[in-house]
Amino acid sequence: MTWFHNNILLPICQPDRHQRLGRRLRDLELFDRMQRSQQTAIQERRIHAVLDHAYATCPYYRMVFDRIGFRSSDWHFGEPLPLPELTRDLARTNVESLRSRGFRPWELRKAYTGGTTAPPITLWRDLEGLRNKVAVQYHLNRLCGYDQGTRVLWIWGAERDLEQHPSWRWRFYEEVLLGRMNCGAGQLSEASFRNFLEKLNRHKPEVLYGYSNTLALFARWLRESGSAYHRPRVAIATAEALRPEDRLALELTFGCKVTVHYGSRDVGMVAAECSEGRLHFHPAACYVELLPAGESPTGPLYRLVVTDLLNYGMPLIRYDTADCVQFDETRCGCGSWYPSVTAVLGRAVDHLVLPDGSLMDGAPLVMRAGRTFRKIRQVQIIQKSINRIQLRFSALGEGAEVEQELAAFLGDMEQAFRIPIEWDVERVPEILRERSGKLRMTICEVPREQYARECRSAN
Ligand SMILES: [Zn+2]
Structure with a gap:
């Protein structure tokens, strides 16, 4: 059924997000099978394309490039981009001049970032960029066995993602056709945990997907409650760093594979954990730079700075994610060269x-x-x-x-x-x-x- 979901159902029902989804997913699979040299050549082309587009169509970048006399052709792959970082403060105060003039206003979609300690920022996304981002997220999901149509229980706190289409049609689409059951986790109580348990046992999901923190609280509640419960095949934790004790709670409770995906509303879902426990950033989606940010008791820290290779509506070049990471220079045991970090220490909520x-x-x-x-x-x-x-x-x-x-x-x-x-x-x-x-x-x-x-x- 997944072919039907990716190629027919989703593109017809939500063309803004899913047009040509099947083809995009095939392209990402193809990308993963390429030689490293081919992959880096594609990434390099995409970086140049974003730089050229930003200079040509965004007043903010034109001003920044001109001020330091930079042109895309000055930069060579593998070097840091010699541009100032785009902090959240800068993005907030320059929303209009960061918006690309290459699109008419109705060709862009508005999104808000989820502030971690700071208030939200408005973001503009072009439709192709939005669809490519959705495809990357689904691609990362598929790598751990969660394809569209797989039964999944979403435990999610952001109300605007869950409750904007509460009609019976939407529920039929989500729950029956997509196999996705949602649990609102904005406020947690004994009653909400009982509600999650009821949905878990009734829906029997193969995948549990949600905020790291909330999944772990639910897992602990399940064990303490002594209730009988269904066990999914995989739990995907995201949105916040997964603490070791929370991972253990999930593993002990569900006895299933526990994995982490990293992303944010700003740049989308861009990294997934491999078998060695490192988070690899997908090079078709972003270009990652790690800037030294001091020492911690567990080793050196780096600031995660990302250039978004998919969004042309409001290019984010050297965007400061405000997340700190740790990394290990040695090649990852899983065999992938994709840039990886060993821990994200960013958001603790x-x-x-x-x-x-x-x-x-x-x-x-x-x-x-x-x-x-x-x-x-x-x-x-x-x-x-x-x-x-x-x-x-x-x-x-x-x-x-x-x-x-x-x-x-x-x-x-x-x-x-x-x-x-x-x-x-x-x-x-x-x-x-x-x-x-x-x-x-x-x-x-x-x-x-x-x-x-x-x-x-x-x-
Ligand atoms: Zn790895």
Whole structure:
């Protein structure tokens, strides 16, 4: 049935995302079978094409290239690109001049990045770029046995991905035709875990797919609950780094293969874990540079800087993902030369504990509340107790605007918590990474026993 899904069903039902999907997937398979020299030649051509397109059609890049006197022909494959990094701050403040004039506005699709410590950024994608990104994501899925039509349970916190098409037709399409059952994981409680369990046992998925953190919480809950449950064939953890103890919890609970995919809303899904436990970045999708970023107790850290080779609607050249990684220069034991890292230490997001004892995924909560930020650059939430939160933030400039944004943010957070919160607000020049390399957006210091108790008494 997968041929039917990739070549007929998906292209007809969602042409914006899936037109010629089957052909794109075949091209990616072909790419993986090529000699390394052919693969790097294709990657080099794609980098030059993105550079030329960016210079010709984006005011931002024209200004940057001209300022340093750079032309695409000056650059040779294997060298670092001699361009300044595109930070999130720069991308936020230059959205319009980063948008390619090579497309008419209706030919582009808008997306928002998922901020890790910072507010979201608007992104523009051309349709071909969007389709190629979707194909890369599906290609990585297929490498670990998850093809379209495979029964899968998605445990996903981003509401906008899950609930934008709640009609029965959409559910028929998703659940019956695609075999995809969704579990909203924005807020977690005993009741939501029971709901996941019911879906797991009823749908009997071959694949479990979701946020690393949430999958691990569910796995632990399953073991503690003593319930009988279905075991999938593979669990794919994504969106956040998978801690070793969480991987172990997943392996022990499900007794299945556990693997990690890396991506972000900015650049899409671009890397998958191999049999040796390294994450390999697909060279048809991106060009990766690792910049030294200091030492950690477990070794040197590097900042992950990515050039997106697929999106022409708003080219991202040397885009700073704000993720830190570790890497090993030796060739990977799996035999692949694709650039790899041994660990992503980027995004660490704790769940926050609400007064009724349920858990709320910190990232979407903070992103939603911070949607209107203009002056505030970063926030970090440290939950000390159920109703006491330390808020650390950095902002540009002084004055009433910062105060207003801050007041609105605190109001929105209190609405989510539904109780008055004792705030301890601290402005800092910048929210820094921890020594381990992690940049933490939400930190929950409420003892686990305490919220487990409140969770039980609330149910
Ligand atoms: Zn490998």
